[in-house]
Amino acid sequence: MPYVPPPDLATLSLPEIAALVAARKLPPVEQWQPQAVSDSLMVIKADGRWFHDGGEIRRPAMVRTFASLLWRDQAGQHWLVTPFEKQAIAVEDAAFIATDVSEQDGALAFRLNTDEIVLAGPDNPLTARGDAETPALYLLVRHGVEARINRSTWLQLVELAGDDLCLTSQGARFSLVPSA
Known part of the structure; x- marks a missing residue:
């Protein structure tokens, strides 16, 4: 098939x-x-x-x-x-790359480079690493394995975020900038 x-x-x-x-x-x-x-x-x-x-x-x-x-x-x-x-x-970095995002009804859906779709939330949190100048954002996919959010997808998230650069998905709140 x-x-x-x-x-x-x-x-x-x-x-x-x-x-x-x-x-x-x-x-x-x-x-x-x-x-x-x-x-x-x-x-x-x-x-x-x-x-x-x-x-x-x-x-x-x-x-x-x-x-x-x-x-x-x-x-x-x-x-x-x-x-x-x-x-x-x-x-080398993360096992997957998140290549697209869509916000629907309070949930963020990510498409990975393997065509898998993952909904961010309490079970699949977003984690900001790096520093404020060069942040890197990761999505927990499953079994400890993560996807790195690529630059264009990160920019989509910035557009969706408020002035505080935070987002909510399925009731969980995530920052796009690493904490100091």
Whole structure:
């Protein structure tokens, strides 16, 4: 079956976005406790490109599949997790890039570079890092894995924010500027 990307965020209502998020079937990596551990020889570059053993993975379907298996432990190590093995994966900045945002009925919906849609809120908070001069904004996607908000999406958020550069999504309040 061919892959059909989700429609443009700006054309969707909040219930339609929530239905797309709920319909996404992800592997239950949180239930798997594999004993075998190895190195995947994979790297996710800061610009969102994926590499294996020095060569770029150019098939989006493979990237989406690997992305669905990501987990980040308490020490910050990223892993590809299957029922039988977990493999370390190097991540230069964040595993995903948030490439678009839409505000609908008090919720912020983000599209990732893998075409996944994530609703910011208490379970998927936004975190500002860096400093006031060079802020970097991250969205928790799942299992400790984050998406970095790209510059154009950050600028969209600035337009949506008030004078205090704060936003609310699903009842949670987030600052676009790191605290001092």
